[in-house]
Amino acid sequence: MTKPVVIVGAGHAGVQAAAALREEKYAGRIVLVGDELHVPYHRPPLSKAYLKGALGRDSLALRGAAYYGNQGIETLFGDRVISIDRGARKVELASNRELEYEHLILAVGARARPVPFAGTDLGGVVTLRNLDDADILKRELDAARHVVVVGAGFIGLEFAATARGAGKDVTIVEVAPRVMGRAVSPQTSNFFADAHRAFGAELRLNVGVEKIEGNAGRARAVHLTDGSVLSADLVLLGTGVVAEDRLARDSGLVCEDGLVVNARLVTSDPDISAIGDCSFHPNVWQGGEVRLESVQNATDQARVVAKRLAGRPVDYSSLPWFWSDQGDLKLQIAGLLVDSDKVVVRGEIARRAFSVFCFSGDRLRCVESVNRGGDHMAARRIIGDNIALSPAEARDPSFDLKAHATRHMRERA
Template structure:
């Protein structure tokens, strides 16, 4: 079996992890890691945080130094896209014209930014934030930007907004729903972060979209909102979500439904093909069904899971999902999936800027959102990994010791 070939399509966080873990797991075959970006694997989270703020340099983004790949016998291909997959012949083709055979193939193709389809969205200064190249452009444009409009108040939009304000720009945030980050956090946390951004100087227009973008000499000059206002802008960030990169898998005849559909072992309908990270739609007990997650934890743990399986140690994927977001001096950490909760209790005081929201569904703890309270987050991850029987009254009681609860020695 020493000559088995694993081809990994996509060299982001998930693709990097499966390749790195294969060798740690003792896999003896060839590992080929193919990425269409012209750079080695890097971390995306700093692109909207320290890197954008100019507090981290590019050297701090690389997942490993360039020598790592040769040392680990990972054949890294940068700047070449996989353009076709032949499942019968077990071959793939690259944009450069090269072809290669594989025995196992891992889709780690991630997601791309979702464009805003309105008149004027092609103007210079209307920008996305997904890649290192995007972040380099934005970092430079923020040097001159005075009036910034952020379209979409998700995590990345709000992180960008906090950096833009810290760099002296006036920031106006447009959000089509009435709840920033509303897709994934409780109303308590959404409200808390909205108020924080307003204190830092942001203006919000909730329930408001973009009618068109106006330019002067090819450059963005203003955004016209769906309620007829005109907001001055010399930089517009479009942050309205992502589209999973599933076209290759779909063209190869694999089922796709908001991501490449996989089973609990992250295997597609073809037993030789896996999908992991942002491009994968998988079943998890934490969502009570199928989900596609966009997080570093998910990319890393799914990469490890597939590597272990290829090395002969198959286990179903059932890791507790967790996520973080840094905005200004606030760290939000989420354990579990809180969407769909029907009860929530707050531990600590939002006014003290250190609190957690414990979210329950049908009396069962399903997730915890913590603001500047890492100890609650760590405890929550451990509880969710086991039997999360924490009563709402215990969660809300600051004197109730969560660590002792996990050890089974808390006073009741």
């Protein structure tokens, strides 16, 4: 039997890698290994629609259960790779099975960032990384009265809005001076801080957690570093993630903030690729190496690896884009907030529909849109195709962004 391409990780990146290999007419064996028993599923809804009950399990699947067999993709769900023998080109699974590989794709994602305080093992203290976590969180949320969210990133704020929509008392604790501080401009950050206060949440910024106090094995209070104490029967730890690189490090692969790869997503071992949240890759939009956590990055990197294995290699150069749904607010981001020194607001912040255009000199680097999907789609084309746009044009409400992007694309065709 021929050696397969073995894909470790059955999230967005891993499933897309398997699908893209078949789309690229790769005829060899493909084995997809995932440590969860569930059919691979969409993760973004877990903090929002799934928790609200607006989306059921059946609607979460990335592909129908029959897809994998129909495409000749072998699946090993509910199993885990525990070691890589790079010399023999094989992996060992927790089930004691061994798999030889022609090429290995690591799509292992990220894990919750460790926190430096006690009490995280108490009942009612949860993280949200997978479907099982979401099921626990849903049960806990139904019974909770006082919710504390530690961390004001995307996941924390999405969950906070969901909890407030369910009528819970919510406090958001963030050690940084503003929400989503590493991801968005001060203008967008300040808007979302005010929005969450308007939702009814309390924000505690510039303060950390000292410990979580329990009673009878369950969380009852969160002690903050400023001496204050918050009542809590549910605590979500939304303090971010780190690359799941332990398997890679144990096998001797070069890692920094994730698995170091080149522009074609090859690790320090030419027989191993890394994609998605775990890959530390050169990014033309960042101007250096970066690790990105997004569905776009995961799926686009998967397609690049599939092309290379099918004999049509290309460099990874996709424009990063992201989104976050918080209550009735949809945040969409095109590009990366790099070296921005000039900001233009289009639309009306007071009407909760606006975009923040972030320039480095006269070069547009990033657009953050709130409830303005048209701006977002135009920005992805303008930034992605390096179409010139001046701050004055961005500021002018009569300037048609979509027509501008379309015109320049036609001129280049």
